[in-house]
Amino acid sequence: MPESVPSSLIIDAFKEIxxxxxxxxxxxxxxxxxxxVPDTHQKSVLAALDKERSxxxxxCSTEDDANAVAAxxxxxxxxxxxxxxxxxxxxxxxxxxxxSMDGKVPIFYMIGLLSREKDKDPKDxxxxxxxxxxxxxxxxxxxxxxxxxxxxxxxIPEYYRKSRERKGPAAVLxxxxxx
Amino acid sequence: MMKPEEILELIAAARGxxxxxxxxxxxxxxxxxxxxxxSVGCVGFMGGASALGLGLALGAPDRRVIxxxxxxSLLMQLGSLATIAGARPRNLVHLLFKNGVYHTSGxxxxxxxxxxxxxxxxxxxxxxxxxxxxxxxDLKKRLPALLSDEGPIMxxxxxxxxxxxxxxxxxxxxxxxxxxxVRAKVSAAG
Numbered sequence: 001m002p003e004s005v006p007s008s009l010i011i012d013a014f015k016e017i018x019x020x021x022x023x024x025x026x027x028x029x030x031x032x033x034x035x036x037v038p039d040t041h042q043k044s045v046l047a048a049l050d051k052e053r054s055x056x057x058x059x060c061s062t063e064d065d066a067n068a069v070a071a072x073x074x075x076x077x078x079x080x081x082x083x084x085x086x087x088x089x090x091x092x093x094x095x096x097x098x099x100s101m102d103g104k105v106p107i108f109y110m111i112g113l114l115s116r117e118k119d120k121d122p123k124d125x126x127x128x129x130x131x132x133x134x135x136x137x138x139x140x141x142x143x144x145x146x147x148x149x150x151x152x153x154x155x156i157p158e159y160y161r162k163s164r165e166r167k168g169p170a171a172v173l174x175x176x177x178x179x
Numbered sequence: 180m181m182k183p184e185e186i187l188e189l190i191a192a193a194r195g196x197x198x199x200x201x202x203x204x205x206x207x208x209x210x211x212x213x214x215x216x217x218s219v220g221c222v223g224f225m226g227g228a229s230a231l232g233l234g235l236a237l238g239a240p241d242r243r244v245i246x247x248x249x250x251x252s253l254l255m256q257l258g259s260l261a262t263i264a265g266a267r268p269r270n271l272v273h274l275l276f277k278n279g280v281y282h283t284s285g286x287x288x289x290x291x292x293x294x295x296x297x298x299x300x301x302x303x304x305x306x307x308x309x310x311x312x313x314x315x316x317d318l319k320k321r322l323p324a325l326l327s328d329e330g331p332i333m334x335x336x337x338x339x340x341x342x343x344x345x346x347x348x349x350x351x352x353x354x355x356x357x358x359x360x361v362r363a364k365v366s367a368a369g
Contacts (some may be wrong), residue, residue, distance in 0.1 A: 033237070058237070058266050060230070061258025068227035069262070072234020075219065075358055077366040098224030099231075104355040 002118060003149035004179040007048040010110075013156040014055065014081055020157075021079040030056040032079040035066045039085035041112025044178045046083070063092035071105045081160070085112040086133040086173075093136070096169055101140065106163040109171040110156075113146075116175060122146070137171060144171040180339040181315055183276055184208045189315070190245065190274075193322055197243035198235050198361065202228035204282045204341040205247040207348035216360040222345050223354070226255030229263060229273055236268035236330075239365055243326060245272045251281040251289045253297060263331050264305030271330040273301065276338050283344040301333035313337040 018032030031054040038046060038059065049057050060066040063084050070080045084092075089111055100107045115127045125131050137144045143162050145155045155172050163170035183205055190199070191212040201209040202221040209218060219235075221228040232246035253259070253275060263271065279293040280286040289295070298309040312318045312334055325334055352360070 058233075058262070060262045062256065064225070064227060064256050065230040065233075065259050065262045068221075068224070068230030068256075068259075069234040069237070071358070072231045072236070073238040075235060075361045075365060076238025077362065078238040095224045095227060098354075099227065102223070102354060103358050105358055 002175045004176045005147060005150050005153060005174070006179045007044040009150055009153045010045050010156065010178065011048055011052060011055075013153050017081070017157050017160050018055070018079045030054060032056075032081070033058065033070075033073055034081050034083060035060060035070050035073075036083040037061075037063050037066055037085070037088050039083060039088070039112040039114070041085060041114045041174055041177050042083055042110065063088035064095045067092055067095045067099050067107065070107050071099045071103065074105050074107070081108055081110065083110045083112075085114055086129050087114075089133060089136065090129070093140070096142075097140070100169040104167040106167050107169050108160040108163040109169065110174060111171050112174045112177075114177075118176060122173075122175075133173060140169075142169045142171055144173060146173045146175050148175045180337055181313070181318065183338050183341040185315055186274075186276070186318060186336055186338065187212050187247070189318060189322060193326060194245060195243070195326070197245050197326070198239065198365070199245045199247065200228050200232045200235065201247040202226075202252050203249045204278075204344050205249070205276060206345055206351065207343035208341060209247065210351045216364045219357045219361050220351060220354070221252075226252040226259075228252060229259040230256060232271055232273065233259070233263050233266055233268060235361075236271040237266060240268075240270055242365075243270050243272065244268070245274060245326075248273060248275050249282075250275060250277045250279065250295065250297065254289060254295075257300070260301050260304040260306070264301075267305075267307075268331055269329045271332070272325055273306070273331060273333040275333060275335045277335055278338050278340055280340075282340050283346055286340070296335070298333055298335040301331075306331045306333050309333040309335070311335040311337065
């Protein structure tokens with residue numbers, strides 16, 4: 001059965017990614033950027049980020065904005081993570097195509113699967129917004145994995161690296177609401 | 180009404196090291212006026228110039244970032260006004276080229292046409308300052324302040340139609356190459 005992942009583990013993973021990307025002797029303030037359109041599924045992470053001085057969170061009106069802000073930051077050499085929900089993925093597919101895929105901008109997404117039933121694989125969910133997220137990512141050829149418990153936090157740096165290596169999007173889906 | 184090309188000529192002469200973000204009908208003329216590696220044109224993702232400019236401004240706080248937005252483009256991502264106001268980038272100038280139509284797709288009137296006041300919207304969203312400019316003489320007077328005052332700033336520029344659109348112009352540098360060029364240049368400069 002899947003388990004909730006504590007927000008502290010996720011934020012530690014973000015910090016390790018950003019520290020690795022910054023390297024020694026470069027700008028460290030902020031350590032990195034989290035671009036978000038609030039997601040109920042990841043609200044404990046967003047609440048904890050509010051107290052993090054070393055990470056700057058930019059809350060966007062839409063996921064289209066979030067993608068474009070992330071691209072602008074990337075162009076200046078800044079490390080970025082985008083946090084959205086599955087409905088936001090659906091809302092912003094043209095921008096993901098135009099910016100991250102055609103524009104070859106590496107963007108790593110954390111995507112919450114709000115309303116995913118704990119006892120079901122997402123493909124068997126009674127909610128279309130849960131069922132269609134992974135197939136949509138497959139259609140676009142976007143590498144993705146599902147975080148189903150604390151042991152899967154390692155997927156965050158792994159898929160962040162994938163986005164950099166392929167110069168395009170990569171995503172970790174958040175299986176259950178974070179703790 | 181000002182001609183977009185005349186506005187762009189003034190900006191090209193005054194921009195200094197600013198990163199510029201043209202979109203749609205400002206793109207072809209800007210490529211001719213400023214064929215450099217510090218511009219990134221937005222075509223194909225439906226109004227993302229303002230938010231892209233925000234990301235650039237946040238990541239390069241020591242440079243000016245100038246967005247050449249269109250009224251039809253901004254309407255597609257109007258929420259970016261609040262996103263920008265919330266992030267409060269001091270170095271962002273948002274120039275809104277207002278012609279009242281979707282020029283690229285055949286000059287259909289935008290919703291609300293000339294009656295929509297984008298400067299008032301930006302002010303209400305929380306931009307530090309906004310203005311509306313209708314003549315080149317007024318733009319010449321205001322340009323030094325636009326390029327030095329604290330942002331976010333919006334200037335709504337009342338324009339006629341550009342001579343060219345992305346549909347009747349040769350293609351420019353592919354977007355992914357522009358992204359790589361800007362990143363290389365800005366990163367190299369520190």
